Amino acid sequence: MVDPLILLLFILSGSAAGWMGIHLLPIGVVNETTDAEQLRLILTASGGGIGLIAGLVFKRLRISLMQQVRTMPTDLLVSRALGLILGLLVANLLLLPVLLLPFSGGVALVKPLLAVVSNVFFGILGSNLAEVHGRTLLRLFNPASTEALLVADGVLTPATAKILDTSVIIDGRIRGMLACGLLEGQVIVAESVIDEMQQLSDSTNIEKRAKGRRGLKLLRDLRETYGRRLVINSTRYDGKGTDDRLLQLAGDTGGTLVTADFNLAQVAQVKSLKVMNLSELVIALRPEVQPGDELNLKIVREGKESSQGVGYLEDGTMVVINDARELIGQRRPVVVTGALQTPTGRMVFGRLETNKDSKTTSKGKSQGKTEAKTKTDQTTTQRPIDPR
Structure with missing residues (x-):
């Protein structure tokens, strides 16, 4: 609406200048033989054309200036x-x-x-x-x-501003990320995101209504906790949906789009926009060892419990091993049973791999019996026969 109005003002200004500019022409140009009205119309049309060109140039300059202002600190x-x-x-x-x-x-x-x-x-x-x-x-x-x-x-x-997607707000983990200082800078929430959550809150579907209300409650809590750090962007973009408007907002502000939507993150990367995918972040923060993984560790010392032994991974992570107190100083296969993330670090729990030990023991016993039987047979063969 603003651009057509600007063009109209430039055209009217140019036409008015041409209409009244006939009096500024030299005396030799306007004489008794000249048709003043026709010349006035020509000047008016020329002034309107010049005004249209000037309006288009001003429009491009205004758009470029607004983009610089939005992305400028x-x-x-x-x-x-x-x-x-x-x-x-x-x-x-x-x-x-x-x-x-x-x-x-x-x-x-x-x-x-x-x-x-x-x-x-x-x-x-x-x-x-x-x-x-x-x-x-x-x-x-x-x-x-x-x-x-x-x-x-x-x-x-x-720090760049963080633009929150609807999926991240409904997910709820953004609160913990802000609390631990993982996200820096201003937190921007677009009007289209708030409108979408309001539509979810008014939905007849129970699950959608619960998601919308949870998202609005989270925004209210963030506003009370962080105050002016949470910014509501009221710019109305023309787009097919909320995702398209968020991409335009991220492009204009130069901020980082925080989302849990895989497809939206891929589109943002294709458009060379800054994006933080919450799913990829969770995978990156996941422990390197998972329950069921087999490790070959050396039991270094005893644990807090009477039957526990303690070993360490290459990165220094402590592994508590059950029933390994008597094996201190030995290297044994260990199966990971769980992991615990504490404020001071990560702790892994495991148990001894008993299957391999039992297989090794049974194999040793059978091998021993075979060797004993072989020796008995050899002794019987070599014993001299009594002539009597």
């Missing part, structure tokens, strides 16, 4: 705005004496031309200088912030 945006203001102020202060000088004839056209050129030059110069050195100026307002110093010097990269 807040401190950099403020510093560039201040640099632009200071540049325009310097330009007008330097231009003021020139404007006061009397010029006659065609030389008078130098004043507006000089005003436009100087404002554009000093405005761009001030904005560029603020982009390079503006953060250093902002440090003066908060000199005690170590993070601000590191970000300004380029040592620390500012």
Whole structure:
């Protein structure tokens, strides 16, 4: 709606300038033989065409500027705005004496031309200088912030915003990720996501209604816990669904899309967007050993219980082995029975592989019996026969 209105204003402005600009033409162009009304219409049409071209150019510049503003950090945006203001102020202060000088004839056209050129030059110069050195100026307002110093010097990269998908909010594990500090930066929730959860809450399906209400309750708890860190994005994007709008939001803001939807994560990766798949994160944090895995460990010391022995994995993880107290110093096969994640680290539980031991023992016994029988037969064969 905004773009057509801008084009209409430019066309009307150009047409009005052409309609009234006939009086500014030189006297030699407009004389008694000239059809003034026809010339006025030509100028009006030409002005409207020029206004249309200028409107299209302004539209592209506006879209490009809005994209830069959305992806630009807040401190950099403020510093560039201040640099632009200071540049325009310097330009007008330097231009003021020139404007006061009397010029006659065609030389008078130098004043507006000089005003436009100087404002554009000093405005761009001030904005560029603020982009390079503006953060250093902002440090003066908060000199005690170590993070601000590191970000300004380029040592620390500012954290990207995290855009939450509906699946992640309904899942509920995002609360724990925020609590343990796994997610940094602002947390953005789009209006389309809230609308989708509201539709789920009003659904006649019991399961969908429960999911929607759980998601809305989680957002309310996050708002109470984190306050202004949780940001509700009210931008309305044109798209087929919530996923399409979230992809547009991630592209405009440069944030990281947090989702548990595998297909949405794949689409985001195809579009070269930053994405964090919760399912892949869970797999990455899963213990390396699973119940049923067989390990060959050396029992190093005794455990807390009377029958336990303790061994260690290559990464230093402690493995508690049942009925291994008498085997300290020996290397035995161990079967993993479970794992426990504690605040201090990970602990693995296991038991001795009895099948291999029993097979080895039975094999040894049978082999011993065979050898004993063979020796008996040899003794009987070699015994001399009594002639009597």
